[in-house]
Amino acid sequence: MASGISGLASTATTASASTGSGTTSQEIAGNFTQFLTLLTTQLKNQNPLDPMDTNQFTQQLVQFAQVEQQLKGNDRLDSILTNAKSASAASSTAYIGQTVTADGKTAQLKNGAATWNLTPARAAAKATITISDAKGNVVGTQVKSLAAGSQTFAWDGRNSANLTSPDGQYSITINAVDATGQTVSVDTAVSGKVDGVDLSGTEPVLTIGNARLPVSSVRSIGSGLST
Known part of the structure; x- marks a missing residue:
């Protein structure tokens, strides 16, 4: 009789280790009910000369209780994540029509203009700026000096x-040195007017033409038109 309960407990534990779907929750609930029914029946009809081990009953009850709590905890976490994603999606739509500045090296060339925000760590006496197309082909190179600060x-x-x-996405690469020949790091960012939000992933992604910027990369928000 006790082995039957032990087998049932093992089955329920194995089920709880699988996916947290509604089917699994129903299986665990059904096994828990069966376990309690079997336990009550065995207690009523146990052999007085060979009584069942109450410690085993207690351990199995604790095990089933833990599984039940875990399932409830998973359901609550799923609910929290769903609510958080809905809130993030709702707030991200406020970016539409706004001009944002975000981390990145890729900007959209439109009507003969593409703009990047550059912030060197310090003044650079010589900066070689290389612009490449979406396939990685170099389309242009410029050499100029960069002042300290955002520009x-x-x-x-x-x-x-x-x-x-042609219009499209182009990336920028900068190799800069100061007056002593020491390398100067240059931070790059892109700006543009948000025309849409992609909510299909785990994080909302802003679309600026064909460019895609995760919300987490946004540095600042304005209200003017992109340059």
Whole structure:
């Protein structure tokens, strides 16, 4: 008789280790009810010459109670995550129509203009700025000095052959040195007017033309049109 209860407990424990779906919850609830029924029946009809081990009953009851608490805890966590995602989705829609500045090296070339925000760690006497297309092909290179602090770098879309590049996404790479020849790190950011929000992933993603910026990368928000 006791082995039957032990087997049932093992089955329930194995089920609890699987997915936290509604089917699993129903199986655990059913096994728990069966266990209590079997336990009550055995207590009523046990052999007085060979009484059942109450310690085993207690351990199995504790085990089932822990499984039940875990299932309830998982349900509550799922509810919290769902509510948090809904709140994040609702708040992220407020970005639509706003001009944001976010971490990144990729900007959208539109109507012959693409803009990056550059912030060197200190003044750079020489900065080689390389612009590449979406396939990684270098389309243009410029060499200039950079002052300390935040500044805007605008590209008119002209490639190395002085031809106009097609609209699309372009990335920027900067190799800068100061007057002593020491490397200067340059932080890059992009700006643009948000025209949509993608809510299909775990984090909302803002869309600016074909560019995609995670909400977590946003540094500042404005209300003007993108340049």
